[in-house]
Amino acid sequence: MGKWYAGVVxxxxxxxxxxxxxxxxxxxxxxxxxxxxIITDHNQFCDPVPSSDKILVIPGTELTKNGGHTNIxxxxxxxxxFDCDTxxxxxxKIKSAKEAGATVCINHPFCSQCGxxxxxxxxxxxxxxxxxxxxxxTDNMTCTAWWQDELRKGKKIPVVGGSDFHRDYYVTDFLANxxxxxxxxxxxxxxxxxxxRAGHVTISPNVGKTMIEITSGGKMMGDTxxxxxxxxxxxxxxxxxxxxTLKVIDNDGVKFEFKARKTGPYSVTLPIDKPGFxxxxxxxxxxxxxxxxxxKIDRKISHNENLTxxxxxxxxxxxAIYFEV
Ligand SMILES: [Zn+2]
Ligand SMILES: [Zn+2]
Numbered sequence: 001m002g003k004w005y006a007g008v009v010x011x012x013x014x015x016x017x018x019x020x021x022x023x024x025x026x027x028x029x030x031x032x033x034x035x036x037x038i039i040t041d042h043n044q045f046c047d048p049v050p051s052s053d054k055i056l057v058i059p060g061t062e063l064t065k066n067g068g069h070t071n072i073x074x075x076x077x078x079x080x081x082f083d084c085d086t087x088x089x090x091x092x093k094i095k096s097a098k099e100a101g102a103t104v105c106i107n108h109p110f111c112s113q114c115g116x117x118x119x120x121x122x123x124x125x126x127x128x129x130x131x132x133x134x135x136x137x138t139d140n141m142t143c144t145a146w147w148q149d150e151l152r153k154g155k156k157i158p159v160v161g162g163s164d165f166h167r168d169y170y171v172t173d174f175l176a177n178x179x180x181x182x183x184x185x186x187x188x189x190x191x192x193x194x195x196x197r198a199g200h201v202t203i204s205p206n207v208g209k210t211m212i213e214i215t216s217g218g219k220m221m222g223d224t225x226x227x228x229x230x231x232x233x234x235x236x237x238x239x240x241x242x243x244x245t246l247k248v249i250d251n252d253g254v255k256f257e258f259k260a261r262k263t264g265p266y267s268v269t270l271p272i273d274k275p276g277f278x279x280x281x282x283x284x285x286x287x288x289x290x291x292x293x294x295x296k297i298d299r300k301i302s303h304n305e306n307l308t309x310x311x312x313x314x315x316x317x318x319x320a321i322y323f324e325v
Contacts, residue, residue: 001185002183002184002185002186002195002200003183003184004181004182004183004202004211005035005036005181005182005183005184005187005192006033006034006035006036006176006179006180006181006204006207006208007034007035007036007037007038007179007180007181007182007192008029008034008036008037008038008162008163008165008175008176008179008180009038009040009071009073009105009130009160009161009162009180009196010038010040010062010071010105010107010130010133010160010162010163010164010165011025011037011038011039011040011162011163011164011165011175012039012040012041012042012062012164012165012166013025013039013041015039015041015044015046016041016042016043016044016062017042017166018041018165018166018167019166019167020167022039022046022050023050025037025039025050025165025175026050026051026052026055026057028175029052029055029175029176030052030054030055032173032175032176032207033207033208034055034176034179034207035055035056035187036055036056036057036058036182036187036192037055037056037057037058038057038058038059038060038071038073039057039058039059039060040060040061040062040071040072040073041061041062042061042062042064043061043062043063043064043082044061045059045061045076045077045078046059046060046061046076047059047076047077048076049076056187056188056189056192058073058074058189058192058193059073059074059075059076060072060073060074060078061078061079062107063079063082063084063090063093063094064082064114065082065084065085065090066117067084067085067086067087067090067116067117067118068090068106068107068109068114068115068116068117068118069107069108069114070090070094070104070105070106070107070126071104071105071107071130071162072094072097072102072103072104072105073102073103073104073105073193074101074102074103074189074193075097075100075101075102078097078100078102079093079096079097079100079102080096086118087118087119087120090118091125094125094126098127103127103128103193103196103197104125104126104127104128105126105127105128105129105130105160105162106121106123106126106128106129106130107130107133107162107164108130108133108134108139108143108162108164109121109129109143109146110139110140110142110143110146111133111139112139112301112302112303112304113301113302113303115139123147123150123155123157124155124157127158127196127197128157128158128159128160128196128197128199128201129143129147129157129158129159129160130159130160130161130162131143131144131147131159131160131161131203131317132144132159132160132161132162132178132203132314132317133161133162133164134162134163134164134174134177135163135174135177135178136178136205136313136314136315137298137301137302138298138302138304138307138310138311139302140314141311141313141314144281144314144317147159148249148279151251151276151277151279151320152251152276152277156199156224156277156320156322157199157320158196158197158198158199158201158222158319159199159201159203159317159319159320160180160196160201160203161178161179161180161203161204161317162178162180163175163176163177163178163179176206176207177205177206178203178204178205178206179203179204179205179206179207179209180196180201180202180203181201181202181203181204181211182195182196182200182201183195183200183201183220183221184200198222198223199221199222199223199319199320200220200221200222200319201221201222201318201319202221202316202317202318202319203316203317203318204316205315205316209239209316210237210238210239210240210241210282210315210316211237211238211239211316212235212236212237212246212280212281212282212316212317212318213235213236213237213318214233214234214235214236214278214279214280214318214321215233215234215236215321216231216232216233216234216272216321216323217231219321220321221279221318221319221320221321222319222320222321223321223322224321224322224323224324225272225321225322225323225324226323226324226325227272227273227274227275227323227324227325230271231271231272231273231323232269232270232271232272233269233270233272233278233321234267234268234269235248235256235267235268235269235270235280236265236266236267237265237266237267237280237282237316238265239263239264239265240258240260240263240264240265240266240282241260241263241282241284241315242260242261242262242263243259243260243284243285244259244260244282244283244284244315245257245258245259245260245282245283245284245312246258246260246266246268246280246281246282247280247281247282247283248268248270248278248279248280249278249279249280249281250276250277250278251274251276251277255270255278256268256270272323274323275322275323275324275325276322276323277320277321277322277323278320278321278323279317279318279319279320279321280317280318281314281315281316281317281318282314282315282316282317283312283313283314283315284312284313284315285310285312285313286310286313291310294310295307295308295309295310298310
């Protein structure tokens, strides 16, 4: 019997360009109520791994190249060096990291500033993709739409959300925004990383905030369910806020949506009669007073001069569950 563990899968310390030392970051993660923290400094190994008797700390590194950023989790020295200038070299690098036992994640591939620039974006080469990077913004919406299109091609791609934490801004605390909730047998490095590879993940805006779960029989997100005549799927959220919309997405687009008139838990059971994937997300429209300010900031950061209207933003997002005949 497993349970959900709240984690940060992408973070930086003073070993690269973060402002907290590894020990300070661990303390902050403990205070935040996280169950695990993965430290992923740019082109730096996490050795020694900071110790904690409260949370699990997993070593990692962010292989940071002009062609793209890749998190490599689970080993103090997953690769020999950070030399990697071509896509072929990237392939060889992550292959050897995986052979050594590491878990590999393609980070923020649609980031306007440091997205994927290699000639091919092949999610199947990695173990998962970070579709939600740092507090919610338009690049993540582009990435989520791309991911769902890849699923429509029949691929199975586990996803995570990474806060990519470097520092706090004024009074804001961006650690764990977003949080990856991982359903694992126990809170050990092996169990957490294997659950991420299996897609047993749902992304929440922060620790203890709204989560969505999908189950079908005894299976959950990441799993593949054999279709029968009366296969159903249960989508459940612990806290759907007033005005937010729960959307269930499948191969054809939006399969189901529900806009909440009051805040509270919500669940729905839907029949499944054809193969493909199902994932769920909660969407909201940005407050019309804040939206124009947000657009200004987003234009500046994303260099997206054409941005005049914000798309609905995702407040919580699940991995996909798959159905086969
Ligand atoms: Zn990065
Ligand atoms: Zn990063």
